Amino acid sequence: MTHARIVIPRSAVVAPLNRRIFGSFVEHLGRCVYGGIHEPDHPTANEDGFRLDVVELVKELGATTIRYPGGNFVSGYRWEDGVGPRDQRPVRRDLAWHALESNQVGIDEFARWCKLTGSELMMAVNLGTRGIDSALDLLEYANHPSGTALSDQRVTNGAVEPYGIRMWCLGNEMDGPWQTGYMSADAYGQIAARTAQAMKAADRTLELVACGSSGSSMPTFGDWExxxxxxxxxxxxxxxxxxxxxxxxxxLDSYLASSLNMEYFIQAVVAAADHVKHKLRSDKTINLSFDEWNIWYLDEHQASGEVDDQWTYAPRQLEDVYSVADAVVLGNLLITLLKNHDRVTAASLAQLVNVIAPIRTEPGGAAWRQSTFFPFSVTARLARGEILRPTIEVDTYETSVYGRAPLVDAVATMDVETGSSAVFLVNRSRTESIDVSIDVTDLEATTIAEALTLHDDDVYAKNTFEDQNRVGLKPLDGVSVDEGTLTVTLPPVSWSAISFT
Structure with a gap:
């Protein structure tokens, strides 16, 4: 059996935990909004038409900041279409996903949904077909208290208090030829700068997100940033x-090592941002908002033809059903985000419901957890205080995509105020359990509070409509802590979490 040794020194602090790292994403795409969070005829629906069974699952997931309303959708969106009396809202074509948009859910409804879930609204503005005027109008509508034309319109529409939205995305994936109104880095940099300057003239406390590359495989990656x-x-x-x-x-070997690509992506973007910082002789540091990340079987969707020219309402699109292996990779990606939390201070799991999502629903029926729900929800629940980057001694294995990859990955958190701590671990081996000894002396860990794992003999087992509880968390057996050393055996292809008091 392979062995691993992990040391978690108290001095290896990455950063204090910012709970925006547990954000998610709701786009007007497929059945994410209509038929997902919003289904007026559902037995659990409230007066706004929001499914309260989905609200409860979102709260259990621990999603904090919610990016809205896109995504590709935002690059053709007119936010004014989604406010005012619902029976007077226009139907529009969404060019991004070739569907009809009823505009029955807009910023007012979504802000009320965020209150239900206890999440923070993160707004994206359209820089594809629109620009500075539209962004300033939306900012005034959403955030100005009252006494102006647009803030008074919000009050008339039922929202007396402003929404106080802090984070704003300046467009979406503007480097991508699939994006309505895509442009060169030079053209986007100019419109982003001008829009940001204007928005901060209205409120200098806003936190603004410029579009980086749509992926590390883009031909302009690095230069774009x-x-x-x-x-x-x-x-x-x-x-x-x-x-x-x-x-x-x-x-599967390469897939289980996907987080190595995320690590590379983060390091490359940090290097580009810091290069500009030094070139401009700035005292300011730009952080990263990893505001789209997930497992997405994009190749299969592109081959399926499910995005067609039928122009229907809320078609079933991108409804991936996730396996145990998918959940282990997702848990490892979240570990990577935490290990780089000194620069990645916000993130959004894309998306939240039905569309490549941890939560699935059926019209008039049940809502259930996908396999990927579990590592996210447990990490969001147990991670507190400061993030610690462990030192890991373990064998590597060969992958065809990433070269040699460590068999085990891990991150830890420690909350000095409560005395609680947690360790999150992944075993990437397809075949071997791995004995792990962890030096937790600096965590002052004496009592194990929880020990959970996501593992199955069938790495492709999934939760489906027919069997919604096939995959779930299990107790992690054989865990013990003695004189500052934790010993545990990690099953093959597994994600695990251990918390202490």
Missing amino acids: RIVLEHAYEHVDYISCHAYYQERGGD
Whole structure:
């Protein structure tokens, strides 16, 4: 049996935990909004038409900041269509996903949904087909108390108190040819800088996110970040990162090491941002908003033809059903975000319901947890205080995509105020259990509070409509702590969490 040794020194603090790292994403795409969070005829629906069974699952998931309303959708969106009397709202074509948009859910309804879930609204503005005027109008409508034309319109529409939205995305994936109104880095950097400057003239406390590359495989990756930030550095606070992963060609070994690509992505964007910082001789540091990340079987969707020219309402699109292996990879990606939390200070799991999501629903029926729900929800619940980056001694294995990869990955958190701590671990081996000894002396861990694992003999087991509880968390057996050393055996292809008091 393979062995691993992990040391968690108290001095290895990455950063205090910012709970925005547990954000998610709701886009007007497929059945994420209509038929997902919003279904007026459902038995659990409230007066706004929101499914309260979904609300409870979102709260259990622990999603904090919710990015809205896109995504590709936002680059053709007119926010004014989604306010005012619902029976007077226009139907529009959504060019991004070739569907009809009823506008029955807009910013007012979504802000009320965020209150139900206890989440923070993170708004994206349309820089694809619109620009500065539209962004300023939306900011005035959402955040100004009253006494102006648009803030008074919000009050008339039922929202007396402003929404106080802090984080704003300046467009979406503007480097992508699939994006309505996509543009060069130079052109986007200029419009992003001008929009940011205008928005901060209205409220200098806003936190603004400039579009980074849509993925590390984009031909302009790195140069895009550099050029955009050379224009916008002093006006924005974040640069965005987007990354999706899937198993290809049955290569499970490489798939299980996907977080190595995320690590590379983060380091490359940090290097580009810091290059611009030094070039401009700025005292300011740009952080990363990893505001789209998940497992997405994009190859299969592109081949399916499910995005067609039928122009229907809320078609079933991108409804991936996730396996145990998918959940283990997702848990490892979250570990990577936490290990880089000194620079990745916000993140959004894309998306939240039905569309490549941890939560699935059926019309008029049940809502249930996908396999990927569990590592996210447990990490969001147990992680507290400061993040610690462990030192890991373990064998590596060969992958065809990433070269040699460590068999075990891990991160820890410690909350000095409560005396609680937690360790999150992944075993990437397809075949071997791994004995792990962890030096937890500096965590002052004496009592194990919880020990959970996500593992199954069938790594492709899934929760489906027919069997909604096939995959779930199990007790992690054989865990003990003695004189500052934790010993545990990690099953193959598993994600695990251990918390202490």
